[in-house]
Amino acid sequence: xxxxxxxxxxxxxxxxVLPYVxxxxxxxxxxxxxxNLFLRDMPRLSVDIDLTYLPIANREQSLHDxxxxxxxxGQSLETSSPQIATAAQSISRDQLRLLVSDGxxxxxxxxxxVLRGTLHPPIxxxxxPRVADRFGFAxxxxxxxxxxxxxxxCAALDRQHPRDxxxxxLLLRENGFTRATFEGFLVYLISHNRSMADLLEPxxxxxxxxxxxxxxxxxxxxxLLHDLVQTRSDLLKSLSQLFTANDKSFLLSVKQGExxxxxxxxxxxxxxxxxxxxxxxxxxxxxxxxKQAVANFKDVLNRL
Numbered sequence: 001x002x003x004x005x006x007x008x009x010x011x012x013x014x015x016x017v018l019p020y021v022x023x024x025x026x027x028x029x030x031x032x033x034x035x036n037l038f039l040r041d042m043p044r045l046s047v048d049i050d051l052t053y054l055p056i057a058n059r060e061q062s063l064h065d066x067x068x069x070x071x072x073x074g075q076s077l078e079t080s081s082p083q084i085a086t087a088a089q090s091i092s093r094d095q096l097r098l099l100v101s102d103g104x105x106x107x108x109x110x111x112x113x114v115l116r117g118t119l120h121p122p123i124x125x126x127x128x129p130r131v132a133d134r135f136g137f138a139x140x141x142x143x144x145x146x147x148x149x150x151x152x153x154c155a156a157l158d159r160q161h162p163r164d165x166x167x168x169x170l171l172l173r174e175n176g177f178t179r180a181t182f183e184g185f186l187v188y189l190i191s192h193n194r195s196m197a198d199l200l201e202p203x204x205x206x207x208x209x210x211x212x213x214x215x216x217x218x219x220x221x222x223x224l225l226h227d228l229v230q231t232r233s234d235l236l237k238s239l240s241q242l243f244t245a246n247d248k249s250f251l252l253s254v255k256q257g258e259x260x261x262x263x264x265x266x267x268x269x270x271x272x273x274x275x276x277x278x279x280x281x282x283x284x285x286x287x288x289x290x291k292q293a294v295a296n297f298k299d300v301l302n303r304l
Contacts, residue, residue: 007218010045011037011131013102014135019138019140022138022141026055028051029142030148031148032164033046037127038127042220043221044163049107049110054117054118055117056116062273066096084101095111115273117268117272119147120143122144124139147184150181152168154199156235158194158199162210166215177242187264187266189251190259191278193278196255197293200304248301255282
């Protein structure tokens with residue numbers, strides 16, 4: 001288990017890095033850092049900087065621009081202090097990372113150029129005053145809540161990490177689902193590289209190892225593993241209750257490769273690159289495989 005003091009050293013470095021990230025206007029902050037250090041009063045520590053690339057350019061141009069932006073961030077950080085070292089990584093062709101260390105801690109700055117563009121314009125936010133008092137001030141562009149939580153819910157259903165379930169737990173307990181947040185979830189659902197069926201009916205994983213090794217020590221108040229396991233059930237139940245007939249018809253039309261955009265009348269969704277990529281992959285399926293996938297997805301929707 002990572003010691004809380006180690007997590008706090010990472011947060012201190014993270015806050016030190018954020019102003020340099022903010023200089024790159026093509027990025028907006030998302031994920032646990034946006035939720036816990038900007039929207040909330042630090043109910044848990046967050047030690048990664050996850051970014052969304054905002055412009056909707058072509059794939060190759062976006063990859064090039066993201067690499068260049070991360071390189072500029074790294075150069076600026078190294079110029080700011082001889083203690084800071086950075087290293088660029090390509091996790092995959094579509095996942096870029098900058099590692100930042102200061103001799104005491106190391107954090108990751110990550111961006112996926114595939115998931116570029118947003119449903120709503122980002123909002124400039126000051127870091128929460130409680131965070132500023134302990135770790136320093138920062139002001140950055142942050143995804144609006146429907147984007148922020150739409151992506152977070154899909155991440156929780158996909159990777160099923162205790163940190164994600166904790167963030168979802170507080171959403172369900174303290175905020176509840178608005179229609180705008182649910183629509184954000186629908187957009188990120190049709191943008192995700194995992195199938196919609198797998199996200200709506202996930203194979204539930206054992207959380208105990210990740211809870212012990214990558215979560216305990218991060219939260220302000222004690223959290224039980226049982227609480228996070230229960231959150232999975234609570235989320236799936238909440239989603240089931242929020243789906244309308246139109247929502248199900250819309251998702252089915254996407255799975256069929258012919259989306260009926262009038263059923264989700266949100267501007268710009270059809271132009272989001274990840275949505276277009278999803279549709280391209282659906283349309284590239286063999287006729288037999290596509291027919292089977294549609295039939296399976298109908299069954300999933302009927303069980304909601």
